[in-house]
Amino acid sequence: MIELSQVCKSYGGVMAVDGVDLSVPSGQILGFLGPNGAGKTTTMRMITGYMPPTSGTIMVDGQDMEEHSLEIREKIGYLPEMAPVYQDMNVLDYLEYVATLRKLPTSSRKSRIKEVISRCGLSSVLHKDIGQLSKGFRQRVGLAQAIIHDPAYLFLDEPTAGLDPNQIAEIRTLIKELGREKTVILSTHILSEVQATCDRIVIINAGKVVADNTPEKLQAGLEGRTVLMVTMKSGPSDATAKVKSLSSVEDVRAIPGHSGEVRLRIDSAPGQDIREAIFNLAVRENWVLLEMIPETQSLEEVFHKLTAA
Ligand SMILES: Nc1ncnc2c1ncn2[C@@H]1O[C@H](COP(=O)(O)OP(=O)(O)O)[C@@H](O)[C@H]1O
Ligand SMILES: [Mg+2]
Numbered sequence: 473m474i475e476l477s478q479v480c481k482s483y484g485g486v487m488a489v490d491g492v493d494l495s496v497p498s499g500q501i502l503g504f505l506g507p508n509g510a511g512k513t514t515t516m517r518m519i520t521g522y523m524p525p526t527s528g529t530i531m532v533d534g535q536d537m538e539e540h541s542l543e544i545r546e547k548i549g550y551l552p553e554m555a556p557v558y559q560d561m562n563v564l565d566y567l568e569y570v571a572t573l574r575k576l577p578t579s580s581r582k583s584r585i586k587e588v589i590s591r592c593g594l595s596s597v598l599h600k601d602i603g604q605l606s607k608g609f610r611q612r613v614g615l616a617q618a619i620i621h622d623p624a625y626l627f628l629d630e631p632t633a634g635l636d637p638n639q640i641a642e643i644r645t646l647i648k649e650l651g652r653e654k655t656v657i658l659s660t661h662i663l664s665e666v667q668a669t670c671d672r673i674v675i676i677n678a679g680k681v682v683a684d685n686t687p688e689k690l691q692a693g694l695e696g697r698t699v700l701m702v703t704m705k706s707g708p709s710d711a712t713a714k715v716k717s718l719s720s721v722e723d724v725r726a727i728p729g730h731s732g733e734v735r736l737r738i739d740s741a742p743g744q745d746i747r748e749a750i751f752n753l754a755v756r757e758n759w760v761l762l763e764m765i766p767e768t769q770s771l772e773e774v775f776h777k778l779t780a781a
Contacts, residue, residue, distance in 0.1 A: 473497055474519060474625065474655070479528035480679075481514050488514045490679035491528070498624065501651040503666030503687075504659040506676035507779055512659035513553050515676070516627050519657075520550040532625070546574075549618035549654075551611075553629040559603030563594055563613055566602060567620065574621040584620065592616040592646065608639030615646060619654075626650060628658040632665060644669055663775055667691075677779040690774050699767040700738045700746060703729065705760035712736060714753060720744035733762065 474496040481489040489511040496502055504512050517523040519530055521541040530537040532544045558566055567588065571581050589595055592612040597605060602613060611631060618626060631647065632640045647669055650656060660666060666673050667687050675683040675690075683690060704711065711734055716724045722741045729735035740746040747764060754761045 473531075473533060474657075475529075475531040476515075476519070477529050477531075479515070479518060479525045479530060481511075481518060481523070482526050487679050489518070489525070492676070492679070492681055494674060494681065494684075496655060496657065498655050500672055501647070501656045501658070501670045503670035503673045504657055504676065505661070505663065505666050505673055505775070506659075507661055510661075510676045510779075511679040512661075512676060513629055516550070516552075516629050516657070516659060520548050520627050521545045522550075546621065547624045549621070549623035549626045551614045551618045551626075551628045551631055553633070557602050557610060557613075560601055562599050562601050563605075564589075564598045566613065567616060570617045570620050576621060584622075588616045588620050591619070591649075593642075606639070607634050608636070608642065611635065611639070611643055612646070615643075615650075619650065624654060626654045626656045628656065630660055631658055632660070632662075675775065675778055682778045683774070698740045698745070700740070700750065701727075701763070701765045701767055702736045702738060702750060702761065703763035704734045704736075704754070705762055706732050706734075708734065708757065708759060711757075711759065714757065715750065718746070718749050718753065720746045720749050737767075 474494070476492050476494040479489060479492045480487065492515060504515070506512050514523075518525050519537075521537055521544055524538070532547065535544060537544055558569075561569070564585075567585050568581070571585055576584055589598065592615050594609070594612055594616060597609055602610060605613065615628075615631070618628070628647065632643050635643060647656060647658065651669075658665075658669065670687060673683070673685060673687055673690055674681055712724050712726050715721055715736060715738060720741050721738055723739040725737045727735040727737050738746060738750065747766075750764065751761070753759075
């Protein structure tokens, strides 16, 4: 379990992270989403123990980072945004070097390296220099070094940035697999990334958490608002006003449709399911309902609304 409480980081007066409260139970794949400059990398560096917060506390499994950073770092794997690449080292030598740095016991070192190689699909490039590898393979090497000590927590900073679609799909699959046994926190500025991979999405903007929910709930709209598209046969002219007068309805707009049909875009009040009220109204008024389709806001729209200044 990771717990951040009022975590702030300022770089010479600029608040990069501004009072973040966040609690991540074990076993989640959490997507940390935000535009460039939102504070994702800064937050990750603090949780992984590479940089202290200006103020606030970070607890991992009940231990305070300030006092137990070495112990905590043993439980954490980290793929930084700009993975330090030892261009001239071959993959196997590099993983052996990382295993030594991580103080893996010599008795199990070889077998663990083998395991990670197979896990990350690196057997075909073991003797190649890292500098010669494609970006996709370099990311796999980055993942391999992040998991070599079998950490409970895995932090991935923009793990698919700069990859082509095939490589993205491969890395996503690998992340999902790792997520079955580890708590994974991955940052990205790309929505489809978290939608495809994560159980939970935390959106950060200008150093502040602006949303925290499941992809489904975020998509269903802000504060549970739903949008319903309703089509009726041969339009009653007062339909818009009558729908608007329902207490569970917040807004109604008439949408141009086929002639002889009335199409309404109806916004519910927060947390209201308006389908039944619409149905009952149609019955009372003798309207012929042709269609009633709930519309979900795309995560793109939600993201835009939440992060628009
Ligand atoms: N080392 C640094 N020195 C000064 N400002 C920084 C430094 N690192 C990041 N920043 C600033 O802090 C803010 C957050 O940056 P960052 O955490 O890298 O965001 P993200 O990873 O979401 O793109 C940005 O305004 C950035 O310019
Ligand atoms: Mg970043």
